[in-house]
Amino acid sequence: MITAIAIDDEPLALKIVEKFAAQSGQISLAKTFTQTHEAMQYLEENSVDLIFLDINMPSISGIDFFRELKVQPKVIFTTAYSEYAVEGFNLNAVDYLLKPFTFSRFQKALEKALFQLKMHAPDTAVVEPFLTVRADYSLIKIFLKDILLIESLDNYVKIHLQAQKPVLARMPLKTIADMLPKASFVRIHRSYIVPVDKIKSIRNKTVFIEGHELPIGSSFERELMEFFEDRSPR
CATH class of the missing domain: 3.40.50.2300 (Response regulator)
Known part of the structure; x- marks a missing residue:
């Protein structure tokens, strides 16, 4: 507690x-x-x-x-x-x-x-949240805390990671969205999902994340602001 x-x-x-x-x-x-x-x-x-x-x-x-x-x-x-x-x-x-x-x-x-x-708990006995994706003929474990953003590329997703090479996995963006905790990741555009705690700022309908400037799609702007305002549930 x-x-x-x-x-x-x-x-x-x-x-x-x-x-x-x-x-x-x-x-x-x-x-x-x-x-x-x-x-x-x-x-x-x-x-x-x-x-x-x-x-x-x-x-x-x-x-x-x-x-x-x-x-x-x-x-x-x-x-x-x-x-x-x-x-x-x-x-x-x-x-x-x-x-x-x-x-x-x-x-x-x-x-x-x-x-x-x-x-962020210091207890090393607690397993950090992760997801597993298939890429380069292997199953790759990706810790959620390492994800900077997820980008849709037709039938693939490109998972951008901190201090690591991006991972390219064959799956639609919706599939990986369903694998992520809704409390920590939000879709800001038809091509982008981002972790909320990695967002540095929001300005002029643009999300700034560690060297990336990502547009906010008009149909996703409301969903982004629902993290901070009392709106109807998604």
């Missing part, structure tokens, strides 16, 4: 997070805060895995608060203002909950956090 805190200047909003956290059974909500300076002091003395953090607060924005943390846990931003979504995304937020959010939407965000924490 992961440990979390929640920060929001609205007590009612904190009650909702408390209720949903208890309902999920997957998270221990250690404390809640309406004052950011109290939360900052707590985090200087205690470690947590995850913060539920309101963006629009009177003394300091949630985004500025998170930037000031010396040790940054995973964060799920909560706010009533959708215009903050991209800025929160650029801070590698796990997710972005637009108030008022439902329990199912809360649970979806929590599952993303659990998956990311598992991927």
